[in-house]
Amino acid sequence: MSEQGRIVEARPGKGAGLWLDAVRRLCKRKLAMVCLGVVMVYFLLAGFVYLAEMFDWRVGPTRWGEEVGQSYAPPSSKNILGTDIFGQSVLRKTLYGARISISVALFASLISIAIGVPLGAIGGYFRGFVDEVIVWIYSTLSSIPYVLLILAFAVVLRDKTVLGHRLTGIAAAYLAIGLTSWVGICRLIRGEVIKHKDREYILAAVSYGCSRRRIILRHLMPNVFHIVIIDFSLRFVAFVHAEVILSFLGLGEPNRPSWGAMINDARMELSRGVWWQMAAATAAVFLFCLALNIFGDALRDSLDPKLRIQ
Amino acid sequence: MDLIANNKRDVKKSDGNETLLSVRNLSTDFFAEEGIVRAVQDVGFSIRRGRTLALVGESGCGKTATALSIVRLVPAAQGKIVGGQIVFEGRNLLDLSERQMREIRGNGIGMIFQEPMSSLNPVYTVGDQIAEAIRLHQEKGCKEAWADAVEMLRAVGIADPQRRAREYPHQMSGGMCQRVMIAVAVSCEPALLIADEPTTALDVTTQGKILDLLDRLQKQSEMSILLITHDLGVVAQRADEAAVMYASRIVETADSRRLFVEPLHPYTQGLWESLLRLGFSGRRLRVIPGSVPAPLQFPAGCKFHPRCSKGRSDNRCRSVEPELREVEAGRCVACWHARGYEDKA
Amino acid sequence: MDFALKFLGILFVAVLPTIAGCDRSRSIEEPNEMVLHHVLYTRIAGLDPASTADIYSRIVASQIFETLYDYHFLKRPYELAPLLAEDMPQISEDGLVYTVKIKKGVYFQDDACFPGGKARQLRAQDFVYAFKRIANIKTLSPNWAVLNERIVGLDEFREYTKSCTGDVDYSREVEGLQAPDNQTLVIKLTKPWPQVIYSALADTAYAPVAMEAVDYYGQDIISHPVGTGPFKLNVWRRGSYVELVRNPAFRGELYPTEGQSGDAEAGYLDDAGKPIPFADRVVWTVIEEYQPAWLLFLQGKVDAGVIPKDSFDEVITGGGELTPAMKQRGIHLKTSMDPSTYWLGFNMADGVLGKNKPLRRAISYAIDRERFIELFFNNRHLVAHGVIPPMMAGYNAEIKEKGYSRYDPVKAKELLAEAERIRGGRLPVLKIAMPGASTWFHQYGQFLQRSLAAIGLQAEVQYMDGPAFQEELGAGNVQMFASGATASIPDAQEFLSLFYGKHAGAGPNAFNYSNPQFDQLYERAEVSRDGSERQKLYQEMELIVLEDCPAAFLNHRVAYVLHHDWYKNYKPHAFAYGLSKYRRIDTAKRAAYRELVKTIE
């Protein structure tokens, strides 16, 4: 197995080779590709609904508000996934929900990456006082119960005006999630940067006089960025769940359907035997999470240099 | 502790001719993302009691896969033995149950690996790790096993074994770790020791000492050794016989001295030349052109033909793969151009 | 495996004490013990009547504390009867001075706060003290607003307490609250207040509290109630359950011997003349979720309970009857009108809505109240055609014909066109504030949004938590808001006071509605001591409100309560809380049901 399990070092500084290689390897995994396909369908759907909403196209998902049948009609050939309390199509709501849920998760991810990655890189590279401060900030954040933190942020942010924009439910939701969840990625990046900092290729770059900015951006980042991608793919799922929790606590998007809001609405209907709304939203979350998870695992296997099998 | 005196197993004392392990037509596949990798193809060799067989070849040619196949440690998710026989002390290992196989591992066949540091469990003391095997196979109590473990450490040449037994692998040097590994492997006096590149990760002075240690242990207990290496120097000095592997197959087997004097396969010749020229003449290193093909890109015909001066232009070499044939007593080769090969058809 | 076992062992050893550490087992009841098992759907805030205002705290406190007057258990329409008072108050000609004789031989419950643990007799001074305590600003009583500017000298006393840094001197004279002797209480009002007997003399918030207890327990009085009632507190595990036991020193009372017609047939008079209370213990379990409450009811572990919205179809047939399965279990259904009205309020101070009556009317016509009640209340509430609920005196029987609350999208669209003309352009997106963010409020909000959208009005719903909603409402920052009110006395004055001009701003008039004509009538009604005259005025005022449309009135609540066969003397009451003393348990039937349950499930 030594040949098969041999640890192969990443080629330092040659980010592109690593990436190309990873993509090539990933493409060969059928299951991963199927999952990527599923994830893409979700993203395309979300994007399509977003555009449709923007340009006012009258298509199924954007017409979720229409009454298509009786209140609480069970699934039938007319309404495949049944209807909700107002006789709205659960199928349309589920499709539309992709747009809200995915954008919450996407923006939350972007925010947490935008905060966590630079802070982690700076702290890990410069160490000293700057690092102490960064560690202090994230230790403080992580010593507050997560639910309290996210609730507090959501409560505090809701309906506040920031830079001339009133924060509606959805914006408050992803801001709250993003602002509270960068700790994990920051910690990971910091650790990885510390590890790489003393590697030969960085020492070499230092010795021929690269600026520190250049070292971080051109030499370190390409070699630690795979962590961001992996973390992103796995955390995305957690964010979709966080949206569900926020909705449960009444802090999600109030005026449009999201998966979280649907699950939350449907929980009380369960005891009257109305299972389809819960089932539809849960299935949507499940399929998305499953695909993203399997894809994330495969991505991890092909990106993480440590795990690359010759 | 006298290793021989303590040998409890009911084994006839060998006369040096009795075959301990005989591998026949062993084939093992590995499942890679890209497809099935035939890591071991139709491999056959045998080891006699008390003797050392060296399995030689470049990285990636299937040596380790062969070793893992012998003890059936190819992980189920990663690969599978697809054919052949592995006869050890008269029993075909491939027919044994997992439980019976566990009895053989560590007890009948010991194994040491290339990376001594990572092959030891970092969170247990070395004494623990040796005693574990003893407790498992010899039904000894904790204390007894511990005492044996200390003795083993002493036997593999570690100074102050009482104290060292309580240390963790990270507190030791690479050479010492390898000694500990050897102690783990031979603690139950196996009939066969598989040493998978035991010295590759060590520095040159330590390498010799470890090999000496193996020699000494072998002499004391009549243990056979399957020495896996890419270092021909080691083969020449330490092995009784050698099998050369190339691209999942054995291409030549012989008494190690004869292999040295008169290699038959062009690959073996190439290997020797690169070693000899480096060692004796100081002239520019002559290397075998090209590199070992990736398992999924094996060429048709003789797998060595693209790198072979004769084979490159020979149509037969390019289309028909030569099987291993015994060309002289105790010598096998797989090359159309080898002397006497075609006569044996 | 030794390591793994050690690891598990350590973890379990670490956990065991936490499970074992809080073992306190006690038995629920003996087979023949009469224990009432009730459900509280919200945790209660405290058992000090002065400093709590939530309804669930009051339900429990009302079994411990007693007031001067109490509603007759059976008679309808609701009427008051003396409880701690000897008889009805003597009221002076001008309606300003109330003289009340206090019953003799009433003792507080025995408690450690009294010397030797033996309680003393109730005196008139205790009532004076109770009022002063609420006036004392340090008590931070939420019940002060009712007394504000009502009793002579009490506001000055409140001013005095503000300046106090140390203890408040309760012996300080208040002119309007006098106890000339131990058995007489004299209350002087600043202006006529005919509802005082309901709002203050029959309200648990103003019940006498032993001064000794307040001094003894300090801030913890909240969990050490010492009253005069039939039950006393035994255990209160906050947020979990409250258990009261029969007060052994209770003076004794008798079950009423007369009631309304039909009461005898309903079995309400079976216990006539018997000494009450019947129950040995009363237990309330706090259950905030419907599913467990409902399951416990079905198991017979709880005597009575409301029907969860989503189990409604399982329990009630389309005709409003119990389903056969429920009848077979011996379960009874009691429905009763609640003195409540719910609405979508408009902020009259808002620039868009305030000056645009057609807009408000259009919104009112846009809401299909019947569908609303069908979707959200299983068809069991009533459409609110006006402000005053049908069960109350002052209800206008012809109000429905006026058609203020009808669903008329055509008319609504017409009015909307007019509204746009007044506005001079397109109407902006309107905002609706919701006092909660739960699923229920979300769906309610969506319903309103959809109703408005159907007539072409865009609305955005803002879901707020309770505090934020109150804050925004008080600050006048909302445009439309969903809210409602429940009367605490059988007089419609409470509803109309919500529209009184002087109550606008931070006061109870959240509509910021002001109509001089209305205000004039209100002021007349406020001091009117003639019931029928008052009611006429109320009806006039209601019509003014409906015409001006500061709110779209939506529904009146109807309560549906289920109870088991063994739970006797359960007659719904809209205003009284201290009713546990009348309830009786047929223990044999209860045991039989619990056996039966074991076989069906």
Add this chain to the structure above:
Amino acid sequence: MTTYILRRFLYTIPIVLGVLLLTFVLFTVVGGDISVELAGKGASGETIDEIREEYGLNKPLFLAWDSQFINHFKNALTFNFGRARDRELVIDKIKRGVWPSLALTAPMLVGVVVISVSIALVVASVRGSLWDTLAVVVCIAGMSIPYLGFIFFGQYFLAYKWGLFPVFFRPDLTTAQNVALPVLIGIAAGLGGNVRFYRTVMLDEMRSDYVRTAYAKGLSTGRVLFKHVLKNAMMPIITRVAMTAPFLFLGSLLLERFFGIPGLGYLMVEAIGARDYSVISAITFIGAILFVVFNLVADVCYALVDPRVTLE
């Protein structure tokens, strides 16, 4: 070791300070004033002022000796959290609810960790097989099913229909009987995510060379997993437990609501909704202290399970 612990304790000071500052800023400066709500409906301005005085809300926020922040800090450090909105001493509230909450959450954590680690070991050992894929699918299904689904199912079937457990908290039963079902539900709901996490950890560990050595010694799979792999995988397990354990005292909102366990699950959510500042600062303060303590415990545990770690 002692110096190490001392140093770590010194390190808590800035963190606790940070936590107090953050909660303070979030809830007083940005979150607004609670006095209006406290005063009740239709309260006059004077009552509100009085309440502001009682709760010290009329004092300057930061820049004074008697500022709200300094007082808040002083109170926290002396464990004087004052009274909650319902007039109960916050510290009494916590003392009363902490045991029931722990009786629920501590066995839940232990159960989840023990079971999911065991499952993860087994699943990781059959990596790449159909069973492994199936396990991943089941885990993600478990993660996707809302918590309430588990509760509804457990309460309706296990407790009501089959009568295996009490439907709701009963004072006459032992705590163990009362928490049994909620603990089971909590474990079931938590397994998916945890098995997935630990599976990844185990997979990383199983790639190590020492695993091969252990097999080569003739050890059985169970022994390799539970002796060799498990001890090496303890680091991430300890880390994860140390991150969760400090907040166990807060209980579990939903389970407590549905099963009537008189714990603290409601405390935090309710306190945020009602802006009950004294409760929030008590929770965060105690949480922060416990967090730091558990981190320290984790460090000591690291040193116990991994000889390469020293407490310096």
